[in-house]
Amino acid sequence: MMKFANDRDLAPSFREAMSRLAAGVTLITTCGSEGQALGMLATAVSSVTADPPTILVCINRTASIHRDLTASGVFRANFLAEDQYEVAECFASSKKRESRFQVGQWKTEPSGAPALIGAIASLDCKLTEMVDIGTHSVIFGQVVSINLGHDDSDPLIYYARNYCSLASSSRSGRVERSADIKSAAM
Numbered sequence: 001m002m003k004f005a006n007d008r009d010l011a012p013s014f015r016e017a018m019s020r021l022a023a024g025v026t027l028i029t030t031c032g033s034e035g036q037a038l039g040m041l042a043t044a045v046s047s048v049t050a051d052p053p054t055i056l057v058c059i060n061r062t063a064s065i066h067r068d069l070t071a072s073g074v075f076r077a078n079f080l081a082e083d084q085y086e087v088a089e090c091f092a093s094s095k096k097r098e099s100r101f102q103v104g105q106w107k108t109e110p111s112g113a114p115a116l117i118g119a120i121a122s123l124d125c126k127l128t129e130m131v132d133i134g135t136h137s138v139i140f141g142q143v144v145s146i147n148l149g150h151d152d153s154d155p156l157i158y159y160a161r162n163y164c165s166l167a168s169s170s171r172s173g174r175v176e177r178s179a180d181i182k183s184a185a186m
């Protein structure tokens with residue numbers, strides 16, 4: 001009979017394997033019950049279907065945004081450009097929570113979820129479904145409006161526990177780490 005490792009045995013190699021999956025960097029934003037701007041950084045973001053246009057984001061239930069996002073039922077996924085590394089950092093650490101919307105330029109959209117100016121794209125979503133798995137909620141959002149940034153901007157990428165950019169060699173299909181990379185703890 002085939003023997004499977006238990007969850008705890010797999011945890012370190014699971015983390016290592018997932019660190020090898022390159023991902024775009026997204027800021028998830030929403031609006032709190034008193035109108036305050038809230039946000040966090042996520043890489044667990046994916047397209048689900050174009051009909052109806054739907055994305056998903058996996059959010060840890062301990063994240064400060066979780067309660068307000070699920071209560072308001074609205075969120076925005078801002079896909080970061082490579083030069084928005086400093087904005088990313090603020091949204092990835094609870095220590096920098098208070099300064100989150102002081103970096104970058106922001107615009108308030110009708111839904112209340114802030115849009116980051118200069119993002120390569122941002123999608124305004126209404127929450128349609130949520131499934132809790134382990135520590136996280138998988139949150140499905142139907143896209144209600146889209147802002148497209150300049151199509152000559154490159155994305156900010158997270159790979160091997162580092163922020164990376166597509167180097168000029170990306171045209172040949174090769175990804176290089178940018179010179180100003182810093183590590184970030186998940």
Ligand SMILES: Cc1cc2nc3c(=O)[nH]c(=O)nc-3n(C[C@H](O)[C@H](O)[C@H](O)COP(=O)(O)O)c2cc1C
Pocket residue numbers: 039040041042043044045058059060062063064065091092093094095097158184185186
């Ligand atoms: C590169 C990177 C990717 C992350 N992706 C996710 C994610 O997809 N889902 C999640 O819940 N947390 C993710 N995090 C962690 C949150 O961004 C981080 O814990 C944040 O501080 C949560 O907001 P809070 O401090 O206001 O609770 C990620 C962190 C980093 C550095």
